Amino acid sequence: MNETTLIKMKQLRLPGMARAFQTSLESDQMTKMTTDEMVAFLIESEWDDKHNRNIERYVKNARFRYTAHIENLLYDDDRNLDKNQIMRFAECNFITKHENILITGSTGIGKSFIATALGQQACTLGYKVLYANTAKLFSKLKMAKADGSYNKEIVRIEKLNLLILDDFGLHPLDTQSRSALMEIMEDRHGKSSVIITSQVPVNHWYDVIGEKTIADAILDRIVHDAHRIELKGESLRRTKAFNNKMEILN
Secondary structure (H helix, E strand, O other): OHHHHHHHHHHOOOHHHHHHHHHHHHOOOHHHOOHHHHHHHHHHHHHHHHHHHHHHHHHHHHOOOOOOOHHHOOOOHHHOOOHHHHHHHHOOHHHHOOOOEEEEOOOOOOHHHHHHHHHHHHHHOOOOEEEEEHHHHHHHHHHHHHHOOHHHHHHHHHOOOEEEEEOOOOOOOOHHHHHHHHHHHHHHOOOOEEEEEEOOOHHHHHHHHOOHHHHHHHHHHHHOOOEEEEOOOOOHHHHHHHHHHHHHHO
């Protein structure tokens, strides 16, 4: 009878429940439980399994460039990174409030790592996230314009709870990219959140976007009530490379 129950659980696509049931049979755990405890145990096991699978799917769909977690962030005094602020961001209330986060600083200082860590945290809390290199995203949207899939891509982006635009401002925007950014920000304004990382200070983004009227409209939607992280200090990549070299020499 137990084998039949296991087969039916799997056919009903209840893998968490099936594994818990099989494990409890092997350990004789079921005989020590009341009926209520057994049912609660099986339901909880299936819920946990589904929750973990959802997180894995959210992280996979986010297309992060690398793995980063909040607990791995460095809070050295000279970085100008406030741990209390990051911990508040990790609760992801900024997403429920439809607020943005702007992270600026020199190359290699950890902007992308912080953005990714916040994105991964959002995934664990059940939010739909997409990480995108800004230049590559606009290039993809240009190709979508050519093959007729542009509207589909824009709708997909609009449905995200959090969009991470990495390396914004490395190159000035052309007309198509400027138009796409305007459309994305218009769709997301007051409805969802954006994290933007950039080597360029926010007050120079007008020059990056171009076309003052459009730049005003875009930045009004991005910067208004946005949280800012302005990182300082040496490149972490350069520091790490130097430390590794010194270890080899020693």
